[in-house]
Structure formats: structure tokens, C-alpha cells
Amino acid sequence: VQLVESGGGLVQAGGSLRLSCAHSGLVFPDYDIAWFRQAPGKEREGLSCISSGDGRTYYTDSVKGRFTISSDNAKTTVYLQINSLKPEDTAVYYCAAEYGRSYCSSNYYSTHPDEFDYWGKGTLVTVSS
Numbered sequence: 258v259q260l261v262e263s264g265g266g267l268v269q270a271g272g273s274l275r276l277s278c279a280h281s282g283l284v285f286p287d288y289d290i291a292w293f294r295q296a297p298g299k300e301r302e303g304l305s306c307i308s309s310g311d312g313r314t315y316y317t318d319s320v321k322g323r324f325t326i327s328s329d330n331a332k333t334t335v336y337l338q339i340n341s342l343k344p345e346d347t348a349v350y351y352c353a354a355e356y357g358r359s360y361c362s363s364n365y366y367s368t369h370p371d372e373f374d375y376w377g378k379g380t381l382v383t384v385s386s
Contacts, residue, residue, distance in 0.1 A: 260290075
């Protein structure tokens with residue numbers, strides 16, 4: 258299994274970015290993919306999750322309304338659209354995958370990141386004020 262994030266960069270506050278997580282080796286439809294981020298000096302934070310089987314999406318309260326997770330029809334890439342970027346969104350953003358179809362529900366992923374076995378190397382998002 259391989260996950261590769263892309264789409265990060267330097268953006269001004271108020272702007273938007275779409276992050277991509279290209280994945281391979283996962284067996285549809287038995288996996289969940291989540292996005293996390295980690296800012297300097299802070300703990301890793303769960304953001305959003307998508308279940309491959311039914312396409313249901315989940316968001317932590319802190320990002321609802323600004324972040325949108327989606328998947329392409331070919332089930333090879335998961336996206337994270339981030340709007341109205343703020344300086345506090347500056348972080349390395351990671352996608353992670355795990356087999357099973359219960360990691361997204363009840364935002365379980367956000368409190369159990371260590372249960373995800375497959376991680377990308379991250380993409381850096383820097384938001385200037």
C-alpha cells in the first residue's frame with residue numbers, strides 16, 4: 258500500500274487549496290482514508306475521513322464548513338478541499354488508510370490515529386497572513 262500527498266504550498270489567508278492523496282494497493286471497498294495534520298509543536302489532529310465502501314464523509318467540528326473530503330470515481334485519489342485558509346491552518350497534512358469500515362464513524366479516526374497502518378509522507382501547507 259502506498260499513499261502520496263500533494264497539493265500543498267504557500268498561500269495567502271483567505272485562499273484555497275486542494276490536497277490530493279494518491280493511493281495504490283488498497284482493496285476496494287474495505288478501507289477508510291482520513292486526513293490529519295500536524296503543526297509545529299502541536300499534536301497530530303484528525304480532520305476528515307471517507308469510507309470507500311459507501312462514500313460517507315465525516316468531519317471534526319473544527320473543520321466543518323471549510324474542509325471537504327472527496328474521492329475520484331476511479332477510487333485512486335482522495336482529495337481535501339480547504340477554503341478560507343487561515344494562518345493557523347499551517348501544518349503538514351497527511352493522509353492515512355486502514356482496512357475495515359469503522360474508522361470514520363463517530364469520528365473514531367480523530368482520536369485513534371495510531372490505528373491507521375498506512376501513511377503518506379505529508380505535504381506542507383503554509384498560510385501567510
